[in-house]
Amino acid sequence: MAEIIFDGVTKIFGDDIRAVDDLSLAIAEGEFMVFVGPSGCGKTTALRMLAGLEDITSGSLSIGGRIVNNVLPKHRDVAMVFQNYALYPHMSVERNIGFALKIRGDSKDEIKRKVDEAATILHLNDFLDRRPKALSGGQRQRVAMGRAIVRNPQAFLMDEPLSNLDAKLRVEMRLEIARIQRLLGVATVYVTHDQVEAMTMGDRVAVMREGKLQQVDTPQDLYDRPANEFVAGFMGSPPMNLIRCHASAGNDRVAVHFGHQVIELPWNYTSSHALPESGLEVVVGVRPEDVLIVDGASTNTLETRVERREALGAEILVHLSLLDTTTSSTSDGELSRPVSLVAKMGPRTKVSVGDILYVQLSPEHAHFFDATNGDSLRTRP
Amino acid sequence: MSVITATTKQNAGPWMTLRRRRQFAGFLFTLPALALVIGFIGIPIGQAIYYSFTSWNGLTSQWIGPSTWSQAFHNSNLWTALQNNALLLLSVPFALGLPLCIAVLLHQRVAGWKVFRSIYFMPTAISWVVLGLVAERFFAYQGTLNSIIHFFGFSHTNTNMLGYESTALSALGITFVFTMIGTNTMLFLTGLATLDPTLEEAARIDGAGRWRIFRSITLPHLSRFIQLAFVMTVIALFSALFSLIFVMTGGGPGYATTTMEFLIYQTGFNQGDFGTAALYGIILFVLTAIVGIVQLRLIGSDE
Ligand SMILES: Nc1ncnc2c1ncn2[C@@H]1O[C@H](COP(=O)(O)OP(=O)(O)OP(=O)(O)O)[C@@H](O)[C@H]1O
Numbered sequence: 001m002a003e004i005i006f007d008g009v010t011k012i013f014g015d016d017i018r019a020v021d022d023l024s025l026a027i028a029e030g031e032f033m034v035f036v037g038p039s040g041c042g043k044t045t046a047l048r049m050l051a052g053l054e055d056i057t058s059g060s061l062s063i064g065g066r067i068v069n070n071v072l073p074k075h076r077d078v079a080m081v082f083q084n085y086a087l088y089p090h091m092s093v094e095r096n097i098g099f100a101l102k103i104r105g106d107s108k109d110e111i112k113r114k115v116d117e118a119a120t121i122l123h124l125n126d127f128l129d130r131r132p133k134a135l136s137g138g139q140r141q142r143v144a145m146g147r148a149i150v151r152n153p154q155a156f157l158m159d160e161p162l163s164n165l166d167a168k169l170r171v172e173m174r175l176e177i178a179r180i181q182r183l184l185g186v187a188t189v190y191v192t193h194d195q196v197e198a199m200t201m202g203d204r205v206a207v208m209r210e211g212k213l214q215q216v217d218t219p220q221d222l223y224d225r226p227a228n229e230f231v232a233g234f235m236g237s238p239p240m241n242l243i244r245c246h247a248s249a250g251n252d253r254v255a256v257h258f259g260h261q262v263i264e265l266p267w268n269y270t271s272s273h274a275l276p277e278s279g280l281e282v283v284v285g286v287r288p289e290d291v292l293i294v295d296g297a298s299t300n301t302l303e304t305r306v307e308r309r310e311a312l313g314a315e316i317l318v319h320l321s322l323l324d325t326t327t328s329s330t331s332d333g334e335l336s337r338p339v340s341l342v343a344k345m346g347p348r349t350k351v352s353v354g355d356i357l358y359v360q361l362s363p364e365h366a367h368f369f370d371a372t373n374g375d376s377l378r379t380r381p
Numbered sequence: 382m383s384v385i386t387a388t389t390k391q392n393a394g395p396w397m398t399l400r401r402r403r404q405f406a407g408f409l410f411t412l413p414a415l416a417l418v419i420g421f422i423g424i425p426i427g428q429a430i431y432y433s434f435t436s437w438n439g440l441t442s443q444w445i446g447p448s449t450w451s452q453a454f455h456n457s458n459l460w461t462a463l464q465n466n467a468l469l470l471l472s473v474p475f476a477l478g479l480p481l482c483i484a485v486l487l488h489q490r491v492a493g494w495k496v497f498r499s500i501y502f503m504p505t506a507i508s509w510v511v512l513g514l515v516a517e518r519f520f521a522y523q524g525t526l527n528s529i530i531h532f533f534g535f536s537h538t539n540t541n542m543l544g545y546e547s548t549a550l551s552a553l554g555i556t557f558v559f560t561m562i563g564t565n566t567m568l569f570l571t572g573l574a575t576l577d578p579t580l581e582e583a584a585r586i587d588g589a590g591r592w593r594i595f596r597s598i599t600l601p602h603l604s605r606f607i608q609l610a611f612v613m614t615v616i617a618l619f620s621a622l623f624s625l626i627f628v629m630t631g632g633g634p635g636y637a638t639t640t641m642e643f644l645i646y647q648t649g650f651n652q653g654d655f656g657t658a659a660l661y662g663i664i665l666f667v668l669t670a671i672v673g674i675v676q677l678r679l680i681g682s683d684e
């Protein structure tokens with residue numbers, strides 16, 4: 001169990017593929033850290049550098065206070081769970097799990113004891129004699145976990161360990177892995193592209209994009225205070241509505257113009273956000289659950305039409321288009337197409353396509369982003 | 382609807398389970414191949430068995446009976462040839478081991494691996510007759526081997542491996558190993574290419590060093606390829622050495638490099654005794670078949 005510190009770690013493949021770019025991040029003892037991001041953003045590469053399977057181009061990486069840039073994988077004392085599990089096909093489950101212990105030179109009895117212990121935690125006792133081929137996907141996944149936990153390593157590294165399982169099993173194993181990690185208290189780096197996994201499993205989540213770290217935070221903070229437009233759009237399902245509009249903060253009010261529909265937001269946004277005073281373009285972000293339907297038009301409502309309705313059982317997603325934005329008085333090209341919003345509504349809300357609805361944006365939960373670089377305009381946490 | 386149900390029921394009648402039907406279909410599919418096998422392999426084997434009981438000079442055959450067999454086993458040449466075959470088996474570990482090492486090295490993408498790959502594969506594309514000629518020049522008194530020895534300063538040392546009964550068979554064995562390197566290396570490279578690289582990575586993280594990875598991951602993965610290479614090598618040794626022997630030694634000196642295969646040729650075409658040649662042919666066939674069957678058993682027991 002140890003602290004893992006990435007300090008300006010960069011990986012360049014070939015001449016110019018920056019798979020990981022200047023990654024700085026500290027993972028505490030016993031922490032469950034999730035790396036999340038879209039495909040190709042460098043999550044696997046970061047993990048493989050930590051495992052010692054990939055050289056580090058520059059920067060330094062330390063585990064438990066020891067710089068490991070040039071340490072061989074076998075001397076790093078980390079265990080890894082691969083996406084395809086990488087079980088040794090010609091060994092029984094028992095030998096698969098005990099392989100590392102055997103290499104380490106543990107006695108036969110000791111190996112037996114530890115393997116049995118791991119098998120009990122993972123409910124694998126009945127399968128110890130089988131070859132991996134004779135196991136189901138979920139069982140193989142458990143064996144891969146078993147191989148990691150018997151070693152009692154300094155850290156667990158997992159690269160999308162659940163992506164080969166069906167949806168139901170994935171939910172089950174998600175809880176299972178989280179349970180085992182808490183039980184053993186071993187620092188864990190868990191790679192996934194599934195933001196639900198990231199939100200539910202991680203103590204903290206690191207969001208990456210194109211090799212660069214975007215934000216590291218607890219799942220709730222990531223959700224409530226995204227550092228930029230990318231994180232805002234990536235975390236949460238359905239994603240946050242991000243709408244280009246013009247904001248002006250002045251005369252004790254924050255006015256947001258969508259075409260020539262205008263709403264006002266509480267003045268206190270100006271104390272926590274750097275909002276433009278003069279109607280400059282910004283991106284406003286509102287989560288679907290913060291789009292509220294109100295009974296009739298008033299000063300703070302937007303007039304919308306229902307374009308699509310998706311009933312998901314426990315909730316209904318309503319796709320709305322803002323009326324009138326096409327005839328915007330501004331000459332801005334961005335606003336000349338209809339602006340759409342997704343709203344999450346209760347299962348018994350009566351809406352149908354074509355309805356005209358008046359919506360409000362929940363006054364406390366609007367996000368503002370710079371229209372050019374996407375950074376959050378928030379100035380205070 | 383009811384019609385369909387009726388016919389389905391009929392077809393799935395109790396006299397033929399689904400499994401049976403599959404087997405039957407399988408049998409039907411193999412019929413053409415079976416006919417070819419019987420026609421081109423079975424019948425000649427039957428004929429050979431028949432001729433082994435005759436005295437046959439190539440034109441007229443005369444039935445003699447089982448005494449041909451008891452006589453044949455009194456022929457010391459047969460025992461020499463069998464012994465030579467057995468001794469040549471000693472080259473098989475080398476014909477497998479060397480390619481295995483080469484393949485593992487090439488697989489690790491050592492510098493210049495593409496060039497080496499071509500070099501090792503070259504013998505495969507060259508006729509064994511040519512290889513035999515090259516080998517004959519290599520081992521000859523005024524050949525390459527002695528030049529190399531002289532080059533390293535041992536100017537009074539001379540070898541003539543093909544010239545002595547004691548060493549000719551070794552020279553043949555060495556040549557055989559070289560002719561097999563290309564094929565076996567390719568076979569092992571193919572095997573290595575099907576090895577999931579994450580297994581090696583997993584083993585490295587589990588703490589395994591190179592040797593341990595080779596022994597615990599690579600070798601078990603390659604075992605089937607090694608078994609296949611073993612069978613192919615032994616069969617080649619028993620039944621494809623003819624051209625090398627013919628070009629390099631003609632079976633001599635004496636009978637030092639006469640294998641069963643070569644003995645068959647000599648008995649038939651030099652001595653005109655095709656009956657005995659057929660008899661030897663059957664012995665060789667049985668020996669080869671035993672190797673194959675034992676090996677198939679081993680492969681089978683793996684599952
Ligand atoms: N061996 C390699 N050689 C060259 N480029 C590579 C290599 N491995 C990865 N890359 C590149 O590095 C970038 C990051 O790859 P990486 O596998 O880390 O992505 P990822 O975040 O794990 O994606 P995914 O979710 O699809 O697994 C990609 O652009 C990829 O093409």
Ligand SMILES: [Mg+2]
Nearest residue numbers: 043044045159
């Ligand atoms: Mg990946």
